[in-house]
Amino acid sequence: MPVKTAAFVFAAAMLALAGYVSRLSPRPDYPQADAIKSTAESGLEDASLLSMGFRRLAADVNFIRLLQYYAQPEEPSGGRLRQEGKDGKQAKVFSEYYVYGLAEAPDNDHFEGGVYAELKTRAMHLLSLDPYFSYAALYAAGALAFNVNRPAEALDVLFYAKQYRPAEWKYDSYIAAIGYSKAGDPARVADVLDKAVSSPDCPAMLKQQAAFFNKKIGRNRRAYEIYEDIYLHSKDEFYVRNAARQMALLKGKPDTFAVTK
Amino acid sequence: MRTARIASIIALEALREQWKNRFFQLVVIFSGVLLYAALLLGAMAVEQERRVLLDFGQGLIELAGLASVVLGCAYAVLRDMETKTIYLILSRPVPRRAYIAGKYAGILLGAACAMACMAALHILLLKFRGAAPGAGYAAIIFSSWLKAAVAGALTVLVSLISTSALSALSMAGIFWTLGHFTQELRFISSRLSPAAALLSKLLIWIIPDMGLLNLRDAYAAASAAAPAWGMIIGYSAVYSLVCLALASFIFSRKEF
Numbered sequence: 001m002p003v004k005t006a007a008f009v010f011a012a013a014m015l016a017l018a019g020y021v022s023r024l025s026p027r028p029d030y031p032q033a034d035a036i037k038s039t040a041e042s043g044l045e046d047a048s049l050l051s052m053g054f055r056r057l058a059a060d061v062n063f064i065r066l067l068q069y070y071a072q073p074e075e076p077s078g079g080r081l082r083q084e085g086k087d088g089k090q091a092k093v094f095s096e097y098y099v100y101g102l103a104e105a106p107d108n109d110h111f112e113g114g115v116y117a118e119l120k121t122r123a124m125h126l127l128s129l130d131p132y133f134s135y136a137a138l139y140a141a142g143a144l145a146f147n148v149n150r151p152a153e154a155l156d157v158l159f160y161a162k163q164y165r166p167a168e169w170k171y172d173s174y175i176a177a178i179g180y181s182k183a184g185d186p187a188r189v190a191d192v193l194d195k196a197v198s199s200p201d202c203p204a205m206l207k208q209q210a211a212f213f214n215k216k217i218g219r220n221r222r223a224y225e226i227y228e229d230i231y232l233h234s235k236d237e238f239y240v241r242n243a244a245r246q247m248a249l250l251k252g253k254p255d256t257f258a259v260t261k
Numbered sequence: 262m263r264t265a266r267i268a269s270i271i272a273l274e275a276l277r278e279q280w281k282n283r284f285f286q287l288v289v290i291f292s293g294v295l296l297y298a299a300l301l302l303g304a305m306a307v308e309q310e311r312r313v314l315l316d317f318g319q320g321l322i323e324l325a326g327l328a329s330v331v332l333g334c335a336y337a338v339l340r341d342m343e344t345k346t347i348y349l350i351l352s353r354p355v356p357r358r359a360y361i362a363g364k365y366a367g368i369l370l371g372a373a374c375a376m377a378c379m380a381a382l383h384i385l386l387l388k389f390r391g392a393a394p395g396a397g398y399a400a401i402i403f404s405s406w407l408k409a410a411v412a413g414a415l416t417v418l419v420s421l422i423s424t425s426a427l428s429a430l431s432m433a434g435i436f437w438t439l440g441h442f443t444q445e446l447r448f449i450s451s452r453l454s455p456a457a458a459l460l461s462k463l464l465i466w467i468i469p470d471m472g473l474l475n476l477r478d479a480y481a482a483a484s485a486a487a488p489a490w491g492m493i494i495g496y497s498a499v500y501s502l503v504c505l506a507l508a509s510f511i512f513s514r515k516e517f
Binding site: 004007008011012014015016017018019020021022023025026027028029030032033034050051052053054055056057060063064067068130132135136164203204234235236 | 302305306307308309310312313316317320323324408437438441442443444445447448463465466467468469470471472473475477478479481482489492496499500503504506507510511514
């Protein structure tokens with residue numbers, strides 16, 4: 001065998017041996033490429049980012065997209081929310097950029113409703129990229145369960161995320177809160193969500209839900225405290241403005257503790 | 262000892278060349294600007310600004326480090342051959358393996374300095390936004406440098422086999438990509454016939470194991486065990502040394 005060929009074979013054998021040994025070391029558990037729940041538009045982008053080892057970054061980009069999707073005000077029927085123009089003026093379509101304070105926000109009365117049909121698909125996609133992104137799982141599950149009233153989809157998201165972080169107590173709290181919510185027990189929902197609210201990575205949306213349930217059962221002081229927490233710490237303009245409004249309404253209101261079933 | 266001294270002189274010269282290289286400077290400046298631009302992306306994530314700023318910055322630092330190492334390694338020897346500088350160097354008592362090792366070490370040193378500067382800027386930006394870099398930041402940047410080192414050694418080898426910088430860059434890109442998909446490749450090989458599976462396994466073992474060096478994912482999965490530093494550093498060193506040894510062997514057989 002010529003020396004050059006022998007050198008190549010020896011080097012390849014050494015590299016293969018190193019590769020064999022390295023692959024015996026344990027790896028973090030992530031979904032394989034075939035388990036990524038890519039959409040038709042995201043397949044190429046996912047493949048490009050994963051091939052460069054930017055799994056977390058791919059999840060981040062999709063999380064921003066999810067935020068923007070969910071920030072688009074929708075009509076209860078599912079279309080983009082419009083405000084009818086007065087005196088023959090063109091109807092106004094609200095921009096999702098109000099979240100960053102860059103566009104006019106719809107008032108609270110307009111914000112009720114919306115279908116957000118792709119919410120679960122988008123959440124599952126980003127979680128399949130990074131199933132350890134617990135904030136995204138909690139955010140999407142909260143929106144699905146308490147805002148658009150699709151608790152079954154919220155549970156799907158939570159159980160998927162829980163496979164990778166079985167010891168995450170916040171997932172259990174949310175699952176319990178969804179269960180109590182379905183059973184029509186706002187007091188228990190408020191109690192369960194209260195635990196999650198104290199966590200620093202609790203989404204503002206969930207804090208708002210916790211405050212809402214506390215207000216509903218007459219625990220006004222606790223509701224005020226949660227709104228104050230949102231007001232002081234949230235970076236989301238919409239929740240900050242809403243918290244300020246709610247704080248003004250709740251200021252000085254005594255607790256009634258009207259626990260209702 | 263003498264070889265190591267010569268290699269260190271060549272390394273310092275390569276480091277100086279690297280700093281003077283306009284493309285290298287451009288990569289560093291551009292990465293700095295992009296890191297700053299990451300502030301915008303971070304702000305779009307509202308309450309997850311820290312995470313996005315952290316991931317985007319670390320990703321950019323890794324890409325900039327990789328680009329500087331791979332480009333430096335692809336052109337290091339070939340440029341000296343084209344400009345005939347190599348005759349001046351090799352006409353002196355310079356062992357060829359010292360020349361290769363010195364060039365490689367100089368390029369890695371340059372990348373380490375650039376990545377350290379970018380990491381410092383990144384930490385400043387994080388502090389400016391009231392976020393902490395968090396545990397494992399230095400380890401993640403170091404593992405990115407190790408990835409660039411492995412890719413760089415492979416690039417030196419391919420550039421000497423093919424004598425084309427473009428093919429060396431292409432091969433580095435292909436191996437970089439495949440290196441992040443080794444888990445998937447293993448899954449595919451398990452579905453093949455025994456003979457094909459054995460062949461594909463051999464190929465998979467030869468492909469650099471970038472997944473091992475990707476500490477970003479390991480730190481994100483908090484349930485995972487602490488990084489196996491012995492394995493990470495050992496693997497990177499063995500892979501790079503084997504590539505460089507083979508490159509030195511090929512270089513020693515070239516006639517000038």
